[in-house]
Amino acid sequence: MSQAKEFHFKPHNVGRWIVWGLFALILFVAPRIWTSGLAQTMLTQMGIGVIACLAYNILLGQGGMLSFGHAVYSGMGAFLAIHALNMAGAGTLGVPVSLIPLVGGLAGLVFAAILGYVSTKKAGTPFAMITLGIGELVFALALMLPEFSGGEGGVSSNRVIGKPLMGISFGPQIQVYYLVAIYCFICTAAMFALTRTPLGRMLNAVRDNPERVEFVGYNTHWVRFMAFTISGFFAGIAGGLGAINTEIVNGEVLHASRSGAYLLFTFLGGATFFFGPIIGAVLMVFCGVLLSELTKAWLLYLGLIFLFMVMYAPGGFASLILMNLRVAAFGKFKKLWTSYLALAGTALAALIGAATMIEMVYHRQLNEALGPELRFMGATLNSAGLDAWFGAGFLIVIGVALFELVRRQYVHEWGEIQEDIEKEIKRREAL
Amino acid sequence: MSHALELRDVRKSFGKSEIIRGANLAVQAGERVAIIGPNGAGKSTLFNLISGRFAPTSGEIHLHGQRIDGKKPFEINRQGLSRSFQVSNLFTRLSVFENIRCAVLWSLGHRYAFWKFLADLDDANDRTEQILEMIKLDKRRDVLAMNLTYAEARALEIGITIAGGSSVILLDEPTAGMSKSETKRFIQLIRDVTVGKTLLTVEHDMGVVFGLADKIAVLVYGEVIAFDTPDAVRANARVQEAYLGSVLAETQAAAA
Amino acid sequence: MDQVFINLLNGLSSGLLLFMLSSGLTLIFSMMGVLNFAHASFYMVGAYIAYTLVGILGFWPALLLAPIAVGMLGAGFERLALRRVHKFGHVPELLITFGLSYVILELVQLIWGRTAVPFTPPEVLQGSAFTIISTPGQGMSFALGKAAPELCAAALCSTFPLTRAFMMLVALLMLLALWLLLTRTRVGLVIQAALTHPEMVEALGHNVPRVLMLVFGSGCALAALAGVIGGITFVTEPNMAIIVGSIIFVVVVVGGIGSLAGAFVGSLVIGLLQTLPLTVDASLASALTSMGFTVTPETPGYPVLRLALKDVAQILPYLLMVLILIFRPKGLLGTRED
Amino acid sequence: MSEGRLLKLDNVHAFYGKSHVLHGVSMEVKPGEIVSLLGRNGAGRSTTVKTIMGQVDAKGSVQWGEQELVGRKAYEIAHQGIGYVPENRDIFPKLTVHQNLMLGEKTRNKTPRWSFEDMYKMFPRLKERQHTEAGVLSGGEQQMLTLCRTLMGDPDLIMIDEPTEGLAPKIVELVAEYLKELKNRGIAVLLVEQKLAIAMEISERCYVMGHGRIVFEGTPADLRANAYIRKEWLEV
């Protein structure tokens, strides 16, 4: 033991520095690569979404608490932030705009502390149902108190207050983006740090086996409660940033569909990995804003994506990435990548076929005024003629058939590679 | 002087049926006590009462002279009592190392801290390493608990139980399901890790009982009908009738 | 008096419709552990399919065939999708039904359009079941069917539609049938056991996958039956699923997970709770006023005091659910807590 | 059913995902005999039993009479007349004792050898607790329940994994008695057991496993005589 101690030193974790550095860099340059107004708005929302989904994942991924009502905390943060912003604008509250998100955070924290105390008494399904109920309650109550929530119309505000300080007025979107980016970086770091602390670890323990936790000295209710409160704090910050970004807050920030989106996208990103929700948040904004722009059938696509992801990649995108990284780390990626190309190619063919059909159906139903023609992926299709339908059908059939062939091959290869890797790991262990 | 653990007329009913019917037991500090008794006598229930999983219907339980009956498990644990489970009860998705570390955190005063990094808690990490060596799982420190073999899982179960440094340890059938050779190794392990502690264990294997215990308590139908040295218990006619008195028990005991 | 009576009837009948919906949900929820978020979607599909079938076969065959068709769809979904994710745990199961609800909604709109379809009750179910005639000073009397206009000239007549009476009847028959099924057959036991130890149940010789498929299918069929009846009683439109979507979870939780009787009682309680408070204009402010306090818009907390019971009626079920979960997690008649 | 052998394993390999656990196991059980399967922790005994039950991916052949069992579903195998008592008990915790037993019943058209009364006579303790949720039973009571539950299915062969674990010595002897009783009623028993004394006392033949292979086959007397096998594969 003592001997081992001499050689025991803490290496600087270079990898970790690189990862965080990259994260900061991405946050920094993203708006310079995508410069359009919409892109900047979306990037801002992604930054906010990242905080919200990571906060949600403190519950879902780290603590095993399935919440259907987390929008309550981000939403309350948003409401109090917008009121604070209005007060600041009116000169009755001396808080600079850059600190308004903290007001949101505090609101989230306080509400999470109050409501969380009752919800976290339970775990599992009762917890999920309590959060569902509280979510509906708070949403409906907010609408009943238009003095607070502005009713259906919401509360609006102006984030440009007073004179610009060093050229920063928060009027232009880019300035709001950087405010969000800074918060996003700090909050992400803070939430990551949380996973490395005693509380963070005990939260994992509570997720795995609450009963045993009680027998090693911890009060599970208290562990859950603290995590819930912390999560509420970060969610509130996200809400506050959202309020600054949109300058209007209405009941929808509290709505169950928002809570549902946190759950869905956190899961899709990968709840079992710390960084999974980040991917989820990016997807959330993409699906919510862009997908609905690209196609009328976006809800159908969204639903199908969920179905397939849950069925074939229940660990979310993060797990897909990590599994392939593992393959790459063992230097086996070369073998797979032709398969990936083939898979992508055939899948694309099938998908294009299917999407063409779906688009044509939607077109026929919704857009007939423009005539039977529609433009899809650069081509002009005639939804009234048989050609397009046959073409699409043909594409689907061929695509699916080839895909299945390639898939079998791929599954086989994948299996072999995993086997090799297992062997390799055993071999290394034996050394 | 006060006893390490004392039960005074403890009773427990579930619905109409009374399972523990006035159990009395006083264990000195540092004693190793084995609790034996027929199936369904209430041994596990007794452990559940002591460790706070259930509250007794009536009666008193004292730990180091302080009343603990009716308290929550975590409160009792903080006062220095720790237990293992008949079926392994681990943090399945955490590594072996993390399992043990979770169990030492509270006792070292780190509580619900979210302002300190685990990696910087040298006391906790050193203690964890120590425990891992004691239970011979240091080679498996990064394996997830759910991937352990049966025997390893049982060892980890005991590791978690002793990690917090409690002075009173309850073990519920620690060697169940193990082969003879493993059982032997395990008895030794338990002896090693509980030096200087008060130990209560439930066992059906007479080999373990006689190999481990300074004193034996016999629980039948929710009552302690005998509490004495192994030899005295073996000679006790009531115990013979209720529990021992079989070829198997004899051979096991003889082998110990 | 007649008002109270009419309100009670309304509350009971909407509660019974909830029961038709939640019985399927509780079946799936308690036996398979799946929070089926697409349950209300199957309810909607039931209505739409029946609407189409009515055009071809007439109402009564449709009433029978639509649930069967939806049941088969549900079983197919279980077979192809849900079964795959079963091993990943409850959250993926829940999410996959979530995804399904989106897909169903879009498909329904693709097939039947985005506006309401004219799904009307058959001739025999049109009209009134009975009329409540309350003559001032003489109390209340009933007349079967629609009362003669002469009678109503002097009195206040309220008719109770046949569709609602039919709804109540079907719900009660359903309760009976389910009760028989669950208590007189072993299937119920098999399913509950399979929830925790599927391998062991199989090792005892039960075909677990098939049973689960049947359960899911039957649950969906029950939802579809409710859909047919809900469809003729209210409207058949793409929005009909969302409206009942979360309230049926409330019913199941309030009644007690895993208890058919609980679902029944829960449905009635929620049905009444959604209906009766709507008629009460009193608020905290009016209560305080009647107790002799003066309440003005300047009184602290006025925005809350001002809310009349009818305004908060929609949140009462959720309030009840939260309270129940905190103080009696088993639900009113439930037996388990998880 | 062909005379002479009831169950025959021939060169069976079994896999948990990618890990190869059984490496060519061959063994057989004749009608009405008690065969025990011995070995250290992790030798693969439970896996063998599960493989027969169709719960593990396997290659090779498992013959039940004239039928091949590899590749069949667990419930089909159960309907052939094989009963299985798993090592971790797997009682159904939310059902009552009696309901647990009901689930053991199989609707085969011959009249079963066992009734609820037989079971309750065998273990009176179970009768006392028949309306209790099985999840709260003591460890030993649960063990009794699993055994009875499987017997209710009226198997021709019963495979029992560590039946005496957690049982008081007196009960252990009782179980041994009942196993003999089963044999008298013409039921074959494949016993996986840790307690050598018991296994050797009641079984007619035994197999010893090590590292996923059969390393010894013979009568208890042979095994007693073979110190090498005992030392190398059973004890330290």
Add this chain to the structure above:
Amino acid sequence: QKGETVKLAYIDALSGLMGPVGQNQVKTFQFLGEKFNKSNPAGVKFEIVTFDNKLSPAESLNLLKAAADQGIRYIMQGNGSSVALALSDAVAKHNERNPGKEIVYLNYSAVDPDLTNSKCSYWHFRFDADTSMKMEALTTFMKDQADVKKVYLLNQNYAHGHQVAKYAKEMLGRKRPDVQIVGEDLHPLAQVRDFAPYVAKIKASGADTVITGNWGSDLALLVKAANEAGYNGKFFTYYTGVSGTPTALGTGGAGRVFQVAYSHYNMGGQAQKDAEEYNKKFNDDMYTLSVQHIYTLLSQAMANAKSTDPVKVAAAMEGLSVKSFNGEVTMRKTDHQLQQPLFISVWQKADAKYPYSPEKTGMTLAPVKMYDSYVSSTPTSCQMKRP
């Protein structure tokens, strides 16, 4: 400006609850757009770009940015006054922060009077008639209905519903002080499945008339429940003709359900031909005729301004009068509220005189009264800030 293509962003709900209405309106825009593109005073081509705001104010603001990114300078919205208020505010902010890239907001059906009163904006133009105007016409009509004695107000609990209730009380009080308001309820928007309890309440109150601003399923279910419970009072509504309600009404309510609007299904003339063509083409009914106002006024303003620059066009549109399908209409300069005639129509069997039958119900909305612009015009409190 001749030959230029002007992009109009349609920002409204195309999916979800209000989806059907939005989809229908997009078709209207496209359908009438085609006609206008063939000939209009300015000689420009209009192109509709659609954005789905999912009925969410916050989402609409995103889409406003998206539209601005694409260089679109005219946005249109109408379904949901809450969204309209948010958009109007956001457009004003946008124009202040981005001089030279101003955007004009054309509102075709959000009817909260606040939009042209306390919260009016120079950049917002409304082509529908607001709640107060419609209520003005409705109450004028009711003045002569002697059998209206007890009125019940049942409305959706949001901006529009609140305003309907408010103006009903105010104007009835002024024109028919003898009429009693026997009850008032606000119910949650688009969440009520069972209106029977409300109907029971209405019956109990003894009301002979119900005034409601409800639309969509909220109106359909209400009338249906009333029929079933044997209620024979009158309904005065805003949106009987809109999406789904005709189907739900069916043949019930004939002669008892009235609608106030700037159009109805039997307008005659070109409008009628268009409606029939639309119906043939899409198997759907055209009910948002304010779209026609938009095209007419916009192209005239562009012609007058000789430019498509929103700043100039907005200026040209102020006070502009044109002839539209329902007569002479004027965009009032003080508040940008279009002044136009209003119609009261009644739900009845379609016949030779009034043949158009929405949603193939065999029923129609037949006009019973027309009010000229000056009758229904209401004063404004707008303090317009002009750039």
